[in-house]
Amino acid sequence: MAATAETSRPVRRRGRRRSNPLDYSRKTWMRLTMGGAFFFLYFPIVSLIVFSFNDSKRNITWKGFTLRYYEKAYENSQLHETFLNSMIVASISTTVATVLGAMLGLALYRFRFPAQGPYEGMVHLPIVIPEICLAVAMVAFFATFEIPLGLFTITVSHIAFSIPFVAVVVRARMAGFDRSLEEASYDLGASQWQTFWNVTFPYMQPGLVAGALLAFTLSLDDFVITFFTSGPGSTTFPIKIYAMVRFSVSPEVNAASTVLIVVTLVLTITALAIQSRASKG
């Protein structure tokens, strides 16, 4: 005991001294650079949130705390209506995209099939192509088949670009799955469906929840594709904010934006927490 303590102490000390010059995060210049970068990342959003509570129309100097603009935004019936629209679109799109995305993720995880490379490229394409290209393609598509633009077309487009994201999350979750559990289930006489429902599905669940939350945030946040696929009477929350932003910078917009920021942050952090707990467990 005493001998190990004696030998381990100098080793540890030498190790510490050797790693010291690489301890860049302790250096003042590094801390300043990082501080600057984080300031750049947070200053605009934080000032937007802070000034949504400011009791001044000019929005620049701090005149005291108020919830007036939240009340105003709350009483704005158009904001209400568009928020409801966003929620409808996001809920339907999330439900469908989660089911279809999970199926896709499972298929990609489980099977080897011909033309797999090109197929994977095709299904992941919505993640990588510029949003504006997808947006105008959807417009051209709906116009060709004479489908009137509205909540339906928005939802359909949202589902299309959410599927690959859900599939990626579910597939990543399934990568840690032990296939022998399924084999054991078959050996014990369970059918394919029973095996899926009682063995595979419970393991997949955290991935499913994380994928669904991701799809919900993507849908709630999307502006470009929604902007192009929306028609009269189907304005969503971000589009309403866009219209207000074009008009002027006002504390009411700040208040509405803050609400949306809080909603998406809560959803995202929940998703991250579920994912990290699942990966530990």
Next chain:
Amino acid sequence: MENWRHNKLAFAVLALPPTAWLVIFFTVPLIIMWVYSFAERGPQGQILLAVNFANYLRAIEWIHLGIIWKSIWIAAITTVITFAVGFPLAMGIAFAPQKWKNPLLLLVILPFWTNLLIRTYAWIAVLRTRGFLNFGLEWVHEKLSVVLAFVGLGGVMGEFQPLELLYNQKAVVIGLVYVYLPFMVLPVYATLEKLDKSYLEASLDLGAGHWRTLLSVTIPLALPGILSGCLLSFILSMGTFLTPDLLGGTDSEMIGNLIARQFSSSRDWPFGAALSFLLLYLTFLILWVRASLAGRQQGPV
């Protein structure tokens, strides 16, 4: 992985519905666009199907080539600045104590999860003539004037002129750097994190300074991540629409805005489709370069 032939039913049940959805609502729209890109525009803006390359030729006319070139230029500057800001940030996180790494990474990603529109709008509030930045500058100006008046130099500073920070190319670049910074930090961090720190120690032990170690050891070893981050922020900025739309002025129209305009006020869908496909081809080219670089990196080692 199991061969699809062993369980055709399960494969069909799993793969067919999502594939059908993506084919109908993603692949078919792209094919329609591709067909339109060879069509002609009728006098009322309707689409007359044809096979000609006039739309593609129009895209390389001087006026449009200018916009494409400007998009490339803005994307390139954005990439350089994103690297200059993102690399130190990624390095700081990679060399931070273990327990700080994840919270710091989360801090980098968090703004990315707030709405793109709101993040862009936040910059309008910062940069406009009566925005936070000009307000801060005015405050500094005022205090400086007082100090200068005190030492007998009153009036040297003159009236405060608010800076024109919004609705120009600089504002667009700032907005783009802001939006795409996480896309630089994450891949660079990933390579720096995996990097064998003993190379850096060896370099320092052999007498190289920190700068020399950074330039001739750290950066070359982190090159795959750096390239990946640069290519990502380049294609993302190339294809942007919202940032120049909100923060830019007449001098900062980018290819995304040009495409959008063909589908709204100009009503020239075939031309917009051709532009859109040019942007897509460029995106694919860059993604292919990125994939082949990544493949070469993994291959021989």
